[in-house]
Amino acid sequence: MPNYAMVIDLHKCAGCGACAIACKNENNVPEGIYWANYIHRTRGKFPNVRYEFIPTLCNHCEEAPCVKACPVGAMHKDENGLTLHDPSKCIGCKACVVADPYGVIYFNEEKPHEFWYDKEEAIEKITSSGQEMGKNYDVPFPYYNPDRAKTYAGVRPKGVVEKCTMCDHRIKEGKVPYCVYSCPSGARVFGDLDDPNSEVNKLLNQYSYFRLGENFGTKPKVFYIREF
Amino acid sequence: MKLSRRSFIKASVATGVIAAGAGGTKPMLQALAENSGKENKQVSEGEWRPTVCQGCTTWCAVQVKVVNGRAVKVRGNPHSKANNHDGKVCPRAHLSLQQVYDPDRIKTPMKRTNPKKGRNEDPQFVPITWDEAIDEIAEKFLELRKNNEPHKFVLMRGRYTYLREILYGAFPKLIGSPNSISHSALCAEAEKFGSYYTEHYWGYRDYDLRNTRYVILWGADPLASNRQVPHAMNVWGEVMDRAKVAVIDPRLSVTAAKADEWLPVIPGEDGALATAMAHVILTEGLWNKSFVGDFVDGVNRFKQGETVDPETFQENLTYGLVRWWNLELKDRTPQWAEQKAGIPAEQIIRVAREFAEAAPKAISWLSPGTSMQVRGGYAAMAAHALNGLVGSVDNVGGTIRSAKYPTQAIPSVEPFMDDIAKAGNKHHKVDQRGYKEFPALKKGKSGKGVVTNRLADAILDEDPYEVKMAIGYWNNFTFSCAGASRWEKALEKLPFFVHITTHPSEMAMFADIVLPAAHHLYERLGYIESKANTISYIAMNQRVIEPVWDVRIDETEIPWMIAEKLAEKGFTNVLDYFKSIKDPETGKTPTNSWEFSEYVLKTMTQPIWDPAIKTEGDQFSGWEEFKKVGIWNSEPYKFRNKWKDFGTKTGKFEFYSETLKAALEHHAEKHNTNVDDIMKVTKYQARGELAFVPHYEEPFRWGDEKEYPFIFVEHRSRLNREARSANCQWYQEFKDVDPGDERWDDVAKINPVDAGKLGLKTGDKIRLKSPTGEIECTAKVWEGVRPGTIVKCYGQGHWAYGRIAAKDFKKRMPRGGNNNELLPADYERLSGSTVRHGGVTRVKVEKL
């Protein structure tokens, strides 16, 4: 069984956020929720200023605190080392959100994609409304990606949590996660940590790396190499 | 063929055979179905269809994933050799999904019922049919023509494809108006001025990034905006591994954040840096001797403050180096530049030295940042001249042009112009180009360039004449032009205005008729020419999904419909001309607007796809294959071809621009004056021969320093789809990918030192005031800006673009403020450019 991991080369990263936007697109992620995201900071004093940008996502930790916290086994590790979530089991207790030190698990407080159920028109009869647009398509919203539903709820219902699945639906078909595919600067590499010849291992051997929140003992599987 | 189960059973039982029997050659399937290729819209996996993204000026060839008729994703076209390696594309492309499916798009033609126009007037739009809309427009044209004043019609162009040849090229001429006004002067004409008056190239340059060893970016931020964005992002890691990068920009752009050197120049002082770098290169003997030439005796006489005898220097592929030195460079020391530009002399020296040492694999990269300034023309020249000094012009690892685009023109309109049209076309263009104070010296000719932003004043002052009717397409001048409020006034005055747009917009709110436009990425036909990575390419805009609403293609379908209506009413010339453009494959005459669009497209791109016509670059078996692939790539650029003859007056790379001299003298002659006078009226300081060499000019700023203590700096967003994406949720949700910016907000970035003095903290609501306008936004205290400047991104502040872009659409309440309401309408007059950079205005900050 593979042990999937991701390496993000911050030297190549252009800080553009395409990963985060493409992720929303691929996974039908509603407003306010971010499976892929980023953190940034600015340090120093003018003119010696450093701006740093780190793309983030679920770390699919080997010792996943969210999995430990989940009382009903909805959050679980799969055989490929991914941390996955079963929305049909989730009771919405948010224990995983509390346990997660990375802020990458989100709770669906409201009905997702409300925008597409809204009846308001900017200009009556001349522009449309989310609801009218939605009616034209037999999917939750017009650019809804049906592929997501192959392994997970296409859109996660209100009252449950959701998070990055490393695009398990794409991995299954031999594709890389969509954030990896969409990264314009080729900063993301996805692969099998147990395969000594995988690209991720090559990079981890070549460069020193760090992981986020290593002191939490979570053993994250998203590795960062070089500097932004 | 598909039998129902019932008939299948009957047939099979009758013959006793199923397999090879009754069904003939088709298997009989119930649970499964054969993929019937293109026709089958129910492909569960979807299909990637090629088209073009025009979200910025990169113009990427992209593919859209279509599932059951819906656009689901966008990626770069993997066939592209220029910009979109392995299907990569920048974040903007994804936002387009939320544009095309935006509920706030205009569904139907609409008509204004409130005759009063103004920002606070509700236009009271009502839906009308296409026929009614076109009928009204046609009537107006006929009225103008009846009164022999067709020239009082103006066509305003915004984002376009090369099918512009119909609506922008042919149509006004056939009606009788010379007034095809493009948006180009809002974009970057002053930048082209820099390369034209040195190496005779009026266009955007390509850069050989893969081979370069040093890149100086003059206000450019290629990881975020400018051109060839995906290519730059894709190779930047490699570039940074191999080359050094220096960024000259008052704000910490993302490219600056990653660069080896950040030179946070005082806005508008770029010319000081460029001339000082040239000074260093010359005094230290670091110029490229094989390209530029050398002193006859090999002894470097370029010594600070000392003039040089031209006779002692033997130039090779350049012209006027010594004169440039004597007129300008000899006193432009790094120490002098430090005083002007606020950059330490040692940093200037280091950058100049390392840049020259990397030569000729060194790039001095121009952008609007340096050139779109009142006195930016010469700064652009100076920055570009550095490429000449190190011989990187047209060279490996340097700055290059583009390979040829083998397209062909549509037939001439001449034979179809009647007397009214001919008379109308003789009028001077309405945008005041070529006026004494607006030389607009595009390609060396007085008044050849456009002065887009001046059109508002022309309308208001009826100078040179009154404008009675206008059509604008994919433009939004009331938002995108500096001094935006003048445009509101001008449109209030304009008696009949038709706007072709996808969204309600600041400009549409002043329209009499609004026509819903097809979205360029998803719903139209067209083609574009662009370049990157030493490859030129032509890509096709295609209709990849059924249009969401009843929209038409601005550049071809709408003129066709007007032409039909005009013909109905007795004026057939336009339609006759349109019908003269036939299908190059079948020779068929177009019978409707769609066929017409397709035939124009096929005609113009025929040399590419027609195997009978020999061209270089990608080869196709025919139209269908070109459509399927969606992009034609040229052969890689051939370096040093221009070295034989740059095309300038002297054929050389001109440090002393005989080409500019001729252009300026011609313009002066036209107005019975001399070049010094032209310099004066165009707000330049140079007198005498200085006007012909790249040189330093003090930045021109609006506002008194005492009253307006801060210099205003504007920059671009990496999510701006030319200021059209603010109504996309993702734009707002990810706005902080622009360093220093905040999600769902519009911030003015202030250095902590200044913020401390003003008692401001992040999140405070503030008002920015310039001598010509004011806007409200949020304060952001951030180290990435130069003290004394206020930096703000362009793109927010829409009050009429939709419910997300505006804070409250119904109340016309913008989210943040539009920089163009703050910026004065001023110009780099030699090129006609609108200015927005170089700290053109000072501002003051009020806490709300």
Added chain:
Amino acid sequence: MAEAVTNNEIRANVYKLLSLCYQQPDEDLGDIVVSLAEQLCKVYLELAEPAGKLVQQLPEDAAAVQQLQVDHAKLFIGPFDLLAPPYGSVYLEEKRKVMGDTTMEVIAAYQEAGLQLDENFKEPPDHIVAELEFMYFLIFKELQGEATVSRQKRFLERYLQPWAEPFCRKIIENAATDFYKITAEITRNFIRQDLELLSR
């Protein structure tokens, strides 16, 4: 092998007819079953006998039809626990999940052959009806001169046969009507024989 080729027409017909047998029973069922018996008689003599029985089991009145429909629903449709789930992944995947890896591979096999699920077919792609029909399609293509034998073998060996066995066993154990018991018996034996034939 030679035998396989000459019998291809019949093989195709049998797969197709068997596929139809697992659809919701209706008035066409008689025609289907009679045709199936006719086809089997020609080559598969040991299957002819149960096929003959199957003809006898054909419902004679509306009540009998309804009884068959009820049994069909209990076995294959639900809504409560299916007595014989007609999807491959249930048998092939560890956790009895629908739409597992093998499902994806089956989709890929269809796609490779230029097929996809019909839009009116609302079942998973590894449904017995679809898989039997797919075998029919491959043999049909073979008849048209396209070489599909290795694909037939691969599909049968990897996807269809491994679960057809337990599936048919479940029917035989759980069906209320003899009709489905016999159909399952025929299906199981036919597939077994066919795989042998292809493996020869």
Added chain:
Amino acid sequence: MNSFVPWDIRVTIDLFLGGVGVGAFLLALFAAAFGESYRLLRKTAAVISPVAVCMGLLFLIFELGRPERFITTLFRNNPASVMSWGVYLQAGFVILAVVYAVLVLQQKDEEGLGGLVKWLGGLFAVGVGLYHGFLLSSNASAALWNNGALPVIFFVSSVLSGIALVVLVNAVIPAHVTTAETAAETAAGGETGSAFNLNLVNIILLAVELLTVFAWMFTMARGNENMVFNLQYLLANYGTQWWLGAVVVGLVLPLVFSIYGLQSAKKGQVGSTLTTVTAVLILIGGFVLKNVILAAGQVNYPLF
């Protein structure tokens, strides 16, 4: 970064009421040890216990995104999840507490199965009381929670609140005051320290709580940057609530009052004004303490 605070005040209410239930139950057992003279106290405590726990659970259920799936927690479990254990502990405790309350009301709690229910209930009460703290302290990345002091703080706070609520109920229900039982009890309470002495119990518990809270804060203040960050966050955002509400109102004042009450035995009687006021203060303080720790503890230390 996710700025959403997952557990809101409904969780505090659950932890608080659950704690009250635990405290009340333990008080009932304690009172029982002092014999029949405290039967009224025992009765009140035994009734309050399951009611409080159930009300708390109700809040918890409605805090769930999918309250209708609450029941699934009984048959889906995760041995690694403290919450999963908590489900069983609380379910068991509710049942035992209800049975015990019925037995107490029927005065059968000391006979037959009563003893078993009592001791089993006591075991579960301690379990639930500790569970609340462990639920939080099991989060390795939550510096305020992930330490040994926290379960003690929560447990002692629960017991204090449980006792306080029983005392308060006894004081405010006039029927109790006037019954013979109450009179007897009051008399008993007023006797020498050999019998059940509320003030002494409070003093011990409050002292332990104060010490633990102090030790906890000291550890945080001198801990790693993560601990320092979270403590500073707590003090910056909830400083007043913390010092005034949790520490002064909830611990210091009640301690002072209890010591005072111990010295002047009359005023320390159950039902006297001072004990009532003390009870109210303890309840307020206990709630604030739990709420502040819960809210501040959920804020993640910035990743860089």
